[in-house]
Amino acid sequence: MISEMGCCLFDCIGGIVLTIFRWALFVFNVIFLVGGISLIVTGSLLLVNIGEVDDFISNDAEIGAIILITTGSISFLLAFLGCCGAIKKSPWMMNTYAGLLFVLFATQLAGGIVAFVYQDSLENGFKERLVNYGNNYNTEEFATKAWDKLQSEQQCCGVGNFTDWQELFVPPLEVPPVSCTCNEGSDGCGAQIPSNGDIFYYTEGCYTKIQPFLRDMVLSTAGVGIGTALLQLVAGLFSLCLANRFKEKRRKGSH
Incomplete structure (x- = not known):
């Protein structure tokens, strides 16, 4: 027609x-x-x-x-x-x-x-994997490498922020991984834990930083x-x- x-x-x-x-x-x-x-x-x-x-x-x-x-x-x-x-x-x-x-x-x-x-679904799946890998950080090599790579390259720490390593993941860590550390005064760096006053961590969580992308x-x-x-x-x-x-x-x- x-x-x-x-x-x-x-x-x-x-x-x-x-x-x-x-x-x-x-x-x-x-x-x-x-x-x-x-x-x-x-x-x-x-x-x-x-x-x-x-x-x-x-x-x-x-x-x-x-x-x-x-x-x-x-x-x-x-x-x-x-x-x-x-x-x-x-x-x-x-x-x-x-x-x-x-x-x-x-x-x-x-x-x-x-x-x-x-x-x-993509965003929720990404967040779920972050939490799952965080729970296996010290027990599974793939989870350790994945988190260290993400945090060092994206300059972020944890899911929402650096406290997730102590409060969200099971088992918790006393302090965030070394891949979370940064040089004082650099962009995105400034978070501290009272017990480790000389060490600085990235302030922004990895999900918070990558979700807009x-x-x-x-x-x-x-x-x-x-x-x-x-x-x-x-x-x-x-x-x-x-x-x-x-x-x-x-x-x-x-x-």
Whole structure:
């Protein structure tokens, strides 16, 4: 029905509208090129940033970043197909392009929605792993290495703050790990324990510090995915209209 409406519109208004639609599709494809690059860059940045806290993040987050890169690459290639189809006025290329766009639209829209839904789960899962690894700090080597790496690289201590090592984790520690210590006067450094007055610790907790990054990561992933998907839907409709018009003009030209 959409294709028939598009054809009627072209028949009434003529070749000027056809030209406008062709150029509009070309502009959309330029946007897709930029959108594809944005998805690739966003996914790549996520992989790099996730690598800094990957011990405490589930594999789903890494898989999501890889999906972003893959989707961006496909969008990039589809943009070239759309441009070629519009320039050559090829009905089959435009129909193929439209079909692939609709599949990609559904995939990215679903991915964006899942990202929004997954936001709380990702943050809660990260916090649960922090607590679980903290409880096993002195008994499991992987937990010790993960916490020491996180605290030294992110310049943070504990989940909410440095007192978690004495009050939250079981069994508690008398003092926070060495990876929590810092040089007096440096950024984020200043917490002290009365019994160890000469030692300073990072004041900000690791969850408190990293949680905004996790939230921004999910929102940017969902936003880019849904925004690109909506553009692909519009371009798909344009493509169907153009494909039918190209086919009709070829049929008339053959008579």
